Amino acid sequence: MRLRSRGLPGAIRVYRRRVKSYLLLLPALVLAHVACQPDDLASEDASIIGGVDAKSAKLDAIGTVGTKDYEGKYDFFCTATLIAPKVVLTAKHCATGGHGEAPRLNYEKIYFAVGADTGAPKQVVEATDVLLSPVDDGGFVELGSDVAVYILAEPVKDVTPMPWAKAHLVADDVDKKFSAVGFGVQDRDRTSGTRKAGTLTLQAIEGQPMHRLFPMKEALYAHMAKTESEDWIAMNTTRMDKFYDLTLLAGYEAYLGLGDGDAQPCSGDSGGPLVANIDGRLTVVAVVSGSFKGGTYPCSTVGEAYATLGEKMQPVLESATGPCEGVPVEGRCVEAKTAVRCVGSNEGPQKLTKTDCSALGQACGIVDGKAACIDAP
Numbered sequence: 001m002r003l004r005s006r007g008l009p010g011a012i013r014v015y016r017r018r019v020k021s022y023l024l025l026l027p028a029l030v031l032a033h034v035a036c037q038p039d040d041l042a043s044e045d046a047s048i049i050g051g052v053d054a055k056s057a058k059l060d061a062i063g064t065v066g067t068k069d070y071e072g073k074y075d076f077f078c079t080a081t082l083i084a085p086k087v088v089l090t091a092k093h094c095a096t097g098g099h100g101e102a103p104r105l106n107y108e109k110i111y112f113a114v115g116a117d118t119g120a121p122k123q124v125v126e127a128t129d130v131l132l133s134p135v136d137d138g139g140f141v142e143l144g145s146d147v148a149v150y151i152l153a154e155p156v157k158d159v160t161p162m163p164w165a166k167a168h169l170v171a172d173d174v175d176k177k178f179s180a181v182g183f184g185v186q187d188r189d190r191t192s193g194t195r196k197a198g199t200l201t202l203q204a205i206e207g208q209p210m211h212r213l214f215p216m217k218e219a220l221y222a223h224m225a226k227t228e229s230e231d232w233i234a235m236n237t238t239r240m241d242k243f244y245d246l247t248l249l250a251g252y253e254a255y256l257g258l259g260d261g262d263a264q265p266c267s268g269d270s271g272g273p274l275v276a277n278i279d280g281r282l283t284v285v286a287v288v289s290g291s292f293k294g295g296t297y298p299c300s301t302v303g304e305a306y307a308t309l310g311e312k313m314q315p316v317l318e319s320a321t322g323p324c325e326g327v328p329v330e331g332r333c334v335e336a337k338t339a340v341r342c343v344g345s346n347e348g349p350q351k352l353t354k355t356d357c358s359a360l361g362q363a364c365g366i367v368d369g370k371a372a373c374i375d376a377p
Contacts, residue, residue, distance in 0.1 A: 049185070049198075049263055049265075049266050049299050050198055050264060051180070051197050052196065052197060052198070053116075053194070053195070053196060054116065054195045054197035055194075055195065056116075059116070059181065059195065059197075060115065060116075060122070060159045061082040061083075062081050062082075062162070062181045062182075062273060063079075063080060063082065063088070063112055063113050063114045063115065063121075064076035064077075064078065064080060064112070064118050064183050065078050065079075065080045065088065065090055065094060065110055065111065065113075065127070065150060065271070066078075066111055066113060066118070067108055067109065068109065068111065074111060074113055074118065074121055074124055075118075076113060076118045076183060076268070077094065077268070078090055078091065078268070078270045078271040078272075079181070079182040079183050079269050079288070080094070080112060080150070080271050080272075081162055081272075081273045081284050081287075082112070082114075082159055082161045083149070083162055083163070083164050083284065083317070083321060084161050084320065085155035085161060086151060086152040086154065086155050086156070086326075087149050087150070087151060087152065087161075087320045087321050088112045088127075089147070089148075089149050089164065089271075089273070089287060090147075090148055090149070090150065090271030090287060091146045091147065091148065091270045091271035091287050091288060091289055092133055092144075092146045092147055092148040092307075093141055093143055093146055093270060093289070093290075094148065094270055094271040095130045095148040095150065096132065096143070096148075098143075099136075099143055103132070104130075105127060105128075105129070109126060109127075110126070110127040110130075111125060111126050112124070112150060112152055112156070114156060114159055116194060116195040117193065117194050117195075118183060118193040118194070119193055123156060123157060125152045125153060125156055126152065126153045127150040127151060127152055127153070128151055128153045129150070129151035129326050130150050130151065131151070131319070131320055131326060131328060132147075132316075133145035133146070133147040133148065133252075133307075133313045133316060134313075135312050138249045139249040139252065139253060139307070140246065140253060140289050140305035141289055141290040144252070145249065145252040145307055145310060145312065145313055146253075146287070146289040146307035147287060147307045147316075149316065149317065149320045151325065162275075162281075162282055162284055163278075163283045164283065164284045164285075164309055165276070165278070165284065165285040165286075165308075166309070166314060167309070167310070167311070168251050168254075168308045168309070168310045168311070169202065169205045169254050169285060169286070169308055171205065173202050173205065174202050174205060175201065175259075176201070176202050177199050177202075178200050178201075178256065178274050178275065178276055178285065179198070179199060179200075179274070179275040179276075180197065180198050180199070180263065180265055180272065180273075180274055180275070181195060181196070181197045181272055181273055181275060182196060182268065182269030182288065183269065183272070184265065184266045184267050184269035184270070185266040185269075186266075188298065190298060193268075198263025198264075199259075199261060200256040200257050200262050200265075200274065200303075200304070201257065201258070201259025201260070202254060202255075202256050203255045203258065203259070203303065204248060204255045205253075205254045207247065207248060208245060208248075209246065209248065209303075210243065210245070210246060210302075211244070213258055213302075213303070214244070217241070217244050220240060220243075223301070223302065224240065224294060227294055227296045227297060227301055228294045228295055229295075229296075232294065232296075236294075239292075240292075243292045243302075248305070251310040251311060252308055252313075253289070253305055253306065253307060253308060254274075254286055254308050255304070255305055256274065256303060256304055257300075257302070257303025258303045264291075264299055264300060264301065264303070264304065265288050265299070265300075265304040266291075266298060266299035266300070267298060267299070270287075270288050270289070271287050272287065272288045273285075273287060274306050284309075285308065285309070286306035286307060286308040286309065287307050289304075289305045289307040290305050291303070291304045315328075315329050315344060315345070316328065318350070319342040319350070322342070322345075322350040323350050324350060324351070324352050327340055327341065327342045327352055328341070328342060329341060329343075329344040330370045330371065331370055331371030331372075332366075333365065333366065333371055334354075336363055336364060337356065337358040337363055337364055338354055338355065338356055338357065338358075338364055339355040339357055339372065339373060340352065340353070340354050340355075341353055341355075341370075341371055357374075360373055361376070362374055362375055363375075363376040
């Protein structure tokens with residue numbers, strides 16, 4: 001799979017020297033990303049570069065999110081995973097227009113499509129709500145924890161949802177192999193839209209992953225010089241220096257790739273799952289977030305940042321997949337007078353509660369991010 005990047009300085013393609021043919025054989029897993037950040041660290045769509053077909057219906061929990069054109073034809077922009085009959089997990093940048101911007105659902109219809117080929121989906125179900133990770137600052141794409149869930153209008157039929165990991169990855173997982181699945185860019189012709197799978201090595205769950213992969217900054221420069229022109233290197237030293245010193249968002253990010261036999265995520269793979277076999281079940285442990293791309297290829301050649309399912313994301317996932325069907329623990333206001341919220345798992349059995357603030361001579365309002373009864377304006 002490959003990511004399509006837009007507006008990147010690396011999009012300046014300078015072909016002063018011929019790219020050696022063996023470079024085309026570099027294993028790469030390309031995943032989709034949405035271009036929504038100033039540095040364009042995320043891209044809009046992707047596929048697994050160097051991956052293989054993953055057409056089995058057993059993987060149909062892994063589909064895509066997208067829109068429809070005026071003729072009703074489905075067009076995907078990110079990969080996503082069904083984690084409950086009416087809930088799909090993806091990246092936050094696949095649900096918003098950027099930092100501080102409104103969710104895409106506020107201004108366009110979003111759909112989840114089932115099947116290994118986005119050109120002929122088995123089912124297309126409309127999304128009616130979206131919940132974003134409450135961690136908003138930092139992170140590779142500067143959105144904080146780059147995780148979101150879409151709530152669907154109706155249950156997806158005949159597809160078994162995939163469970164998710166209940167915590168961030170741990171140190172013992174470093175150097176282990178995981179599976180990546182996505183629909184993003186697959187080659188230099190930007191072919192995308194079919195499900196691919198590949199293997200990725202976990203390189204870091206904290207700290208500065210590039211320092212581990214390239215002990216000296218000059219080693220990163222030399223790696224990029226294998227595929228990029230001297231002019232590109234000279235024009236992008238500031239970007240490369242910033243990337244070299246990248247520090248993962250503690251508890252919410254991991255870095256994968258560049259291991260023996262690894263593929264490379266790309267545009268369109270954004271939001272796609274990193275999968276592990278836990279207790280005999282395929283389980284989502286993270287989602288594709290972003291990558292550093294050069295100018296010669298549409299995908300990265302230096303691995304991928306993933307957003308893990310850290311502590312503050314767990315209540316969001318629980319409220320989305322539980323009996324509250326997406327109503328958050330923090331609550332929301334309905335018709336200005338009713339505060340509706342989901343009872344958190346640390347409070348007791350999950351259920352939906354509705355408080356009529358008007359019965360207290362008050363109105364519903366949001367205070368410190370939570371629904372509350374407040375004095376009416």
